[in-house]
Amino acid sequence: MHRRKPLVVGVIVSLSLAGAACNQDDPTIGAGASSPANTAPAPPVVTVRALQPTPGTFAFELPGKSRVGS
């Protein structure tokens, strides 16, 4: 049904999340009620949309970036 075609990989994007990573050193993650986690900023949200431009092709769309995929 679907002919295998050469690998088509997405373009390289640089996603500057301005705070994407969580605090690696915070030992209180998931810990008890009164922890510094209460005052930590909420993690930034990055939404990725899965698209189907045509019946046989697919793509991920990242925020602020052009569509990635064939």
Next chain:
Amino acid sequence: MTLRLENASTQRHDLQLVRAVAGHTLEELLRHVGSENAPLEPWTRSGGGIGTVGPGGSADVTLDLQLGTYWYFSTERIGGDAGPLQAVHGMAGEVTVEGTSGATLPRAPASLVLGEHSIVPERLGPGLNQVRLSNDGAMPHDAPFLPVAPGATFEQATQALASDKPAALPPPIDFDSVVSVAAFDPGPRAVVSLDLRPGTYAVVCLLPDPGTTEPSHLRKGMATELRVG
């Protein structure tokens, strides 16, 4: 970072992250992922991700990502298990994670702890669960939640999964309602959202040891029965 996958397609998709490794390429990784017989390469560093989301659905995961470059791709296939990877039809790319926010993982009332070779789910219930996931083992693991079909048992489900023979009909697993969890390497923590229905699940790891074509960890006992509701 909270990563949310919104599925605007008519197909099922997931989103797997793998740490980019110098000297290797995304194309190389996808060749291994797409092959039934190729081992999971030891250089593969699973960064977590989002399990399969059906058409119109969405799911999210909050990851404790390290800075750096990651490859992302869908591990789902077109037209069923024998089809080509969606990743080679456009659903793959490379992304660089920059900056730190000081954010922490949100609290999660439920937990899922993976290791060699055990799966320990706690406090999961029907509906949407926020689950703190940790891999306390030494190798990557996944943990799909496979609904045991009505009238079947957990033992029948796991025996069918572990067998090389075709499953009896009707299959003891409701494959249309699987709640998947991306592969995670040891170390990084995450909070995943899992939407569970009342019933019995077989929670298993289907990955083999890295660098080998040995049977999956399921055959080494990495399976647990979870009754929801």
